[in-house]
Amino acid sequence: MAKLFSSAKTTDEVFPVQKSPEEWRSCLTPMQHAVLREHATERAGTSPLNDEERQGVFCCAGCGAPVFSSATKFESGTGWPSFFAPIAEQAVGEREDRSLFMVRTEIHCAQCGGHLGHKFPDGPAPTRMRYCMNGAALAFVPEGEETPDK
Numbered sequence: 503m504a505k506l507f508s509s510a511k512t513t514d515e516v517f518p519v520q521k522s523p524e525e526w527r528s529c530l531t532p533m534q535h536a537v538l539r540e541h542a543t544e545r546a547g548t549s550p551l552n553d554e555e556r557q558g559v560f561c562c563a564g565c566g567a568p569v570f571s572s573a574t575k576f577e578s579g580t581g582w583p584s585f586f587a588p589i590a591e592q593a594v595g596e597r598e599d600r601s602l603f604m605v606r607t608e609i610h611c612a613q614c615g616g617h618l619g620h621k622f623p624d625g626p627a628p629t630r631m632r633y634c635m636n637g638a639a640l641a642f643v644p645e646g647e648e649t650p651d652k
């Protein structure tokens with residue numbers, strides 16, 4: 503299944519968090535692995551994080567780094583968790599994605615390079631950006647709870 507939606511393979515960029523393909527397979531669920539490591543896109547409306555309305559932090563499901571905050575989450579109606587900005591500019595990286603006959607901006611975790619989703623220029627104020635994320639690539643930590651230690 504994942505193959506169908508897979509896009510361009512990741513690059514030679516070196517990220518602070520490095521794991522072998524075997525290590526990634528063993529520490530992620532098959533869905534997390536398909537999204538984070540193989541650039542799959544989860545089916546719209548399948549992530550419980552779509553409806554997550556508590557205050558808190560969305561961490562990368564691969565390495566636990568904080569990547570988005572509930573403060574920038576909005577209901578986009580797309581069926582994917584959407585944000586108008588990352589938690590910090592350096593928290594995510596961007597790359598041009600020319601797969602599926604489109605030019606899109608791919609968004610990945612700056613710590614482990616895990617694929618998170620795409621960015622589109624049709625979001626709300628103040629940034630007018632829409633970070634369309636895969637819930638499977640995120641781990642939500644409600645305010646007051648410890649962030650996962652991976």
Ligand SMILES: [Zn+2]
Binds near residue numbers: 566567611612613616
């Ligand atoms: Zn990560």
